[in-house]
Amino acid sequence: MAAEALMAPGRQVVVVDAMPTPARKFLMAGKSGLNLTRDEPLADFGAQIVGAEGRDWLATDTGAFGPQAVRDWAEGLGIALFAGSTGRVFPVGMKASPLLRAWLARLRAGRVELRSRWRWVGLEGGFVFDTPDGRQVLHPDVTVLALGGASWPRLGSDAGWVPILAKAGVAIAPFRPANMGFRVDWSPAMARLHGAPVKGVAIRAGDSVSRGEWVITPDGIEGGGVYAVAAPIRDGQAAHVDLAPDLDYAALARRFAQPRGKLSLGNWLRRILGDPARVGLLLEWARPLPDDADDWAARAKALPLRHAGPMGLDRAISSAGGIRSDALMPDLELRALPGVFAAGEMLDWEAPTGGYLLTTCLATGLRAGQAAARRL
Numbered sequence: 001m002a003a004e005a006l007m008a009p010g011r012q013v014v015v016v017d018a019m020p021t022p023a024r025k026f027l028m029a030g031k032s033g034l035n036l037t038r039d040e041p042l043a044d045f046g047a048q049i050v051g052a053e054g055r056d057w058l059a060t061d062t063g064a065f066g067p068q069a070v071r072d073w074a075e076g077l078g079i080a081l082f083a084g085s086t087g088r089v090f091p092v093g094m095k096a097s098p099l100l101r102a103w104l105a106r107l108r109a110g111r112v113e114l115r116s117r118w119r120w121v122g123l124e125g126g127f128v129f130d131t132p133d134g135r136q137v138l139h140p141d142v143t144v145l146a147l148g149g150a151s152w153p154r155l156g157s158d159a160g161w162v163p164i165l166a167k168a169g170v171a172i173a174p175f176r177p178a179n180m181g182f183r184v185d186w187s188p189a190m191a192r193l194h195g196a197p198v199k200g201v202a203i204r205a206g207d208s209v210s211r212g213e214w215v216i217t218p219d220g221i222e223g224g225g226v227y228a229v230a231a232p233i234r235d236g237q238a239a240h241v242d243l244a245p246d247l248d249y250a251a252l253a254r255r256f257a258q259p260r261g262k263l264s265l266g267n268w269l270r271r272i273l274g275d276p277a278r279v280g281l282l283l284e285w286a287r288p289l290p291d292d293a294d295d296w297a298a299r300a301k302a303l304p305l306r307h308a309g310p311m312g313l314d315r316a317i318s319s320a321g322g323i324r325s326d327a328l329m330p331d332l333e334l335r336a337l338p339g340v341f342a343a344g345e346m347l348d349w350e351a352p353t354g355g356y357l358l359t360t361c362l363a364t365g366l367r368a369g370q371a372a373a374r375r376l
Contacts, residue, residue: 001362002144002343005369007110011376014138015107016118016129017156023100024155025148029358030096037070038355039083048356050231051349052325058363061370065363067355073362077102088355120147122164142339142372146365149319149345150175157319157345169336171327177316178350179357180230181222182307190284194218196277198225202245203305205229206237211245216277220307227317227353230310239305241285243278253297273300318357320350331371332364339375341368 006013015022029035038045042058045067049057058064071081071089079099080092091099104114118136122128126137148157159175166172193216203210203225212225233239244252252272260268269279283289285303290296313319323342327335332347334340343364351357 001365002146002341002369002372003107003112004110005366006142006144006373006376007107007112008373011111013110013112014115014140015112016115016120016138018117018119019156020116022104022114022116023096025152025157026100026358027096028152028155030094033090033094034096034099035088035090035353035355035358036074036081037067037089037359039067039087039089042066042068045356045359048354049349049351049360051347055325055330057347057349057360060363060367061374065359065366067359070359070362074099077106086354120161120164123168142375143341144365144368144372145340145342145346146344146361146368147346149322150313151177151316151319151345153314161346165323165334165337170334171324173321173324173348175313175319175321176234177310177313178231178234178320179227179317179353180234180311180315181217181226182220182230182233182305182310184220184307186216186218186220187284190216190280191218193277193280196280198223198277198281200245200275201225201278202242203229203239204242204302205232205239205305208232208237216280220311221305222311224353231320231350231352233305233307234310239307241281241303241305243273243282243300243303249297249301252300253293256293256296256300317353318345318350320348322346322348324348331374332368333371333375339372341372343368 003013003015042064046056046058051057058066067089074081077099079102081089082092083089118129118131120127121130126139127143129136145161147161150159151157162172196216198214198216208229210225210228212228214221214223214225229239255272266279269282270276273279273282282300282303285306286299290299323346325348328342329335332341332343334342344361347364349360351360
């Protein structure tokens, strides 16, 4: 996006990428359909992007680059889009590669040069790179850094830039996982549920509530329903699972008051809750087990989510932390490095999955590129 904003007749715009091919994290997002943005009002969308108070991460010189702007941009590249039932917006083909091919073609037509396997390693006397042809030093008039956060390091965002900028006086908040699962030390009885989806429940953590689906894994819990409330849980909020969010306490207590008869405990609970995964979670996290209907209902409505901490950055969808807002000018120029701008996940903001991450990365790239072009 920055290169697109910078390209113009007479300018030499170079995109350098440490990886053999560009946009690997973008292509990874395409494996789940490429959720570009969300079909919702701009104000609601922007409220999901958490960072420095007062900073509008979607702002650009041409107005907010929000959901509609993303749709217009992608359709301008010839990509047909649709909004799913949850409001998530995808390419009709549910792939990232056609959009990327069209995008790279536009950049090539604008005489943007792509150099692969160029890894930035320092600022001594210019921008220093390790390349297939040995060490190279560039002296650009302006620079936009879009080096990613610290999640999915095998795709290129390994935070290797942090020591370089820290040495240059740029304030950086430590990286933490975001949109991640949580480790759980399951009892052996849960092995039969590894891989089972958890549907029709609600997770509450502080003021946040998620009704999305998630999965029981051998290592813990993963999935969109967990990611939506991962930030408050990571930051220390206690989390509880409502196994029957569509029933009030009294109605659920009446179900638990039904005679058990000769049914085993598991079969009795399945008759009440209707799903083996929910039963397994209740038996796992409700111990010591209740002994009357009221206690069973209370526990099922507010089951403590017992975890052993978040999954690491290598398994997180995204990361929180990065270049602090007070290290940036309003146009995303680094205060410590005039003429150098930064964009994307290397900045200290976070957002849930669902189109918010990609849209904000696109918006900050556009803003940084526009600011760099103004400086020229």
